[in-house]
Amino acid sequence: MDYSLPAQRVIRLLAQLVERYGKPERLRSDNGPEFISQALQDWCKDHTVDLCWIEPGKPTQNAYIERFNGTFRREVLDAHVFSSIKQVRQIVDG
Incomplete structure (x- = not known):
């Protein structure tokens, strides 16, 4: 991160x-x-x-990563209010 x-x-x-x-x-x-x-x-x-x-505007050509990014954003990044990049790293490294 x-x-x-x-x-x-x-x-x-x-x-x-x-x-x-x-x-x-x-x-x-x-x-x-x-x-x-x-x-x-x-x-x-x-x-x-x-x-x-991938072709510009064709995220489905990289669907696995697009799905991962969306899930990660919803379940990790949107689920917390971070005060620093260090805190993000700590939570992600778990």
Whole structure:
């Protein structure tokens, strides 16, 4: 949980996930700036990971994540009044 997720942070997290779980064949994402950045495209190319973006305005192409985001928003974020990002992290980490 954070205020933003810049491309370099996405890349660091992906590197950690690859180390723990292995490399995926592809990543599917929306068209957020962190996912369309040249840095992420270069990382995917260097790691032979196919980067697939959903079409703008077509969230159903990424329905699993859209459902997760909606559920998380309703059941966690909307269920609490947070006073800090630290508090959000504590509740999410449970």
